[in-house]
Amino acid sequence: xxxxxxxxxxxxxxxxxxxxxxxxxxxxxxxxxxxxxxxxxxxxxxxxxxxxxxxxxxxxxxxxxxxxxxxxxxxxxxxxxxxxxxxxxxxxxxxxxxxxxxxxxxxxxxxxxxxxxxxxxxxxxxxxxxxxxxxxxxxxxxxxxxxxxxxxxxxxxxxxxxxxxxxxxxxxxxxxxxxxxxxxxxxxxxxxxxxxxxxxxxxxxxxxxxxxxxxxxxxxxxxxxxxxxxxxxxxxxxxxxxxxxxxxxxxxxxxxxxxxxxxxxxxxxxxxxxxxxxxxxxxxxxxxxxxxxxxxxxxxxxxxxxxxxxxxxxxxxxxxxxxxxxxxxxxxxxxxxxxxxxxxxxxxxxxxxxxxxxxxxxxxxxxxxxxxxxxxxxxxxxxxxxxxxxxxxxxxxxxxxxxxxx
Numbered sequence: 001x002x003x004x005x006x007x008x009x010x011x012x013x014x015x016x017x018x019x020x021x022x023x024x025x026x027x028x029x030x031x032x033x034x035x036x037x038x039x040x041x042x043x044x045x046x047x048x049x050x051x052x053x054x055x056x057x058x059x060x061x062x063x064x065x066x067x068x069x070x071x072x073x074x075x076x077x078x079x080x081x082x083x084x085x086x087x088x089x090x091x092x093x094x095x096x097x098x099x100x101x102x103x104x105x106x107x108x109x110x111x112x113x114x115x116x117x118x119x120x121x122x123x124x125x126x127x128x129x130x131x132x133x134x135x136x137x138x139x140x141x142x143x144x145x146x147x148x149x150x151x152x153x154x155x156x157x158x159x160x161x162x163x164x165x166x167x168x169x170x171x172x173x174x175x176x177x178x179x180x181x182x183x184x185x186x187x188x189x190x191x192x193x194x195x196x197x198x199x200x201x202x203x204x205x206x207x208x209x210x211x212x213x214x215x216x217x218x219x220x221x222x223x224x225x226x227x228x229x230x231x232x233x234x235x236x237x238x239x240x241x242x243x244x245x246x247x248x249x250x251x252x253x254x255x256x257x258x259x260x261x262x263x264x265x266x267x268x269x270x271x272x273x274x275x276x277x278x279x280x281x282x283x284x285x286x287x288x289x290x291x292x293x294x295x296x297x298x299x300x301x302x303x304x305x306x307x308x309x310x311x312x313x314x315x316x317x318x319x320x321x322x323x324x325x326x327x328x329x330x331x332x333x334x335x336x337x338x339x340x341x342x343x344x345x346x347x348x349x350x351x352x353x354x355x356x357x358x359x360x361x362x363x364x365x366x367x368x369x370x371x372x373x374x375x376x377x378x379x380x381x382x383x384x385x386x387x388x389x390x391x392x393x394x395x396x397x398x399x400x401x402x403x404x405x406x
Contacts, residue, residue: 001378003088007033007072008080017372018080022073022115022126023051023151028158030072034087034112041095043110047162049137050130051114051155054168056107057094059396064355065107066395067171068093068388070178070347071116071127078117079374085362085381086177087112093389104396106172113347114160121145122203123311128350133167167354173322173395174351177360177388179376181344183367191335191383193361194327197317198342198349199249200283202275203310206233206294210303212259212267224302227257227266232301236293237273240286248286249276249343278315278341316349321400322358322391329390330360335383344369356400360387 010033011019011026020026031053038045038055045055056065070086090110097104113131118124121143129135141152141161155161180186185193210226234252241250251274258268273290277283298305323339330337342349342359351357362384365375 001381003037003091004080004084007084007088011074013077013372015372016080017374018074018078019076020072020074020078021076021120022117023120023149023154023158023160025158027073028160031112031158031160034072034091037091038110041091041098043094046164047160048131048164048168049162049166050127050140051160051162052111052127052131052168054109054111056109057098057104059104059106059108061105063106064170064172065109066104066392067109067111067174067351068176068392069109069111069113070176072112073115073117073119075117075119075370077370077372079369079372081179081374081376082181082369083116083178085179085376085384089177089381089385089388092385093392096389104393106396108392108396109171115151116347118203118311120147120149121151124201124203124345125313125347125350126151128347130166131168132350132353134350134353137166170354171351172355173400174348174355174357175322175326175360175388175391175395176346176348177362177384178346179369179374180361180364181367181369182364184340185338185361185363186365186367188338189336190338191363191380192326192330192337192387193340194323194330194337195318195342195359195361196323196339197278197315198346199276199278200280200315201311201313201345202283202287203312204273204290205308205310206271206273207306207308208233208269208303209306210267210301211265213265215263215265218265223265225265226269226303229297229301229303229305230255230257230266230269230271232297233294234271237290240275240289244282244286247277247279247282250274250286272310276343280314283315313345313349316352318348318352318358319356322356322395325394325398326358326360326387326391329394330387333383333386333390335387360384360391
């Protein structure tokens with residue numbers, strides 16, 4: 001809890017949360033603090049070209065590490081546990097091994113990845129995506145953020161463009177501890193989630209261009225109202241989720257109107273749509289429905305609609321061996337377990353491309369996350385940390401089924 005509290009104090013906001021957008025001064029300060037803790041444990045700390053930080057403790061043999069970790073960047077109005085828990089619990093696990101004099105067979109590593117949230121630089125999971133080779137380093141360094149800044153420039157500015165190559169070395173296995181960020185564990189009375197996979201994610205930015213005009217003198221039938229078109233689009237996004245009867249989540253997360261004046265018909269609107277589904281076919285169907293609606297909306301309202309893909313990731317199924325190791329470990333420690341998919345995106349879904357991967361969930365009070373009110377009870381944090389440590393040790397000793405993960 002001490003480390004969680006100290007990290008949360010960096011970029012602290014009202015309500016007990018934190019705001020550390022990726023590659024800001026607050027992110028740099030958080031990185032410096034966590035890296036200091038890594039060095040203090042005597043770990044070998046390496047930083048790659050996209051700013052991912054990996055700290056490793058040697059094992060009896062050389063070779064791929066059993067890795068854990070997450071991220072320490074936040075959304076603008078973030079809580080203190082999202083991402084941070086996975087990094088700091090990973091540090092705690094390695095510190096426990098050091099203090100107990102336990103020498104593992106394989107190296108043990110803990111990482112924090114750059115820009116998991118995607119709140120400043122799309123796409124989300126940027127650092128882990130580059131780590132596994134899903135996006136080239138040079139392309140990633142050229143990404144422009146919502147504030148006009150460039151990833152490479154900001155990495156240089158805060159001193160975290162490292163020299164280690166991308167893609168990085170594939171671990172023996174990867175396990176991420178994370179708060180659930182949803183209500184299921186709490187509602188069902190389970191202490192631990194053994195995560196089976198992650199929903200597919202589709203992020204799209206829509207720019208609607210109409211004609212700004214006088215709000216009092218322009219007849220309704222002669223308007224090219226970008227504001228109305230944006231509202232209609234937002235409403236249809238909800239309709240898509242409703243039509244799929246709970247199998248689809250759909251969100252309009254950002255909406256900007258221009259000129260944004262009370263007495264002017266909006267001439268331009270920019271909004272984002274977030275679609276997620278565990279079934280790739282259903283996600284494709286939702287995207288197709290949205291495209292058809294937008295085309296008809298543009299014709300009906302006499303506006304121009306431009307689209308830009310911000311992120312697109314297919315659903316991921318985690319390695320069965322790792323999922324069952326998490327579940328059996330939790331049960332052995334006396335915790336009730338739910339095998340469940342993740343509704344949120346995580347660095348683990350990227351790591352699943354290169355190694356056997358799984359996740360450990362702990363409950364989120366009232367299902368709240370991306371909010372200063374985000375909370376997980378201390379006993380649940382301890383339970384998650386214990387399950388993580390014992391899972392890492394099991395993956396160090398046990399044979400791994402290298403079966404396909406998608």
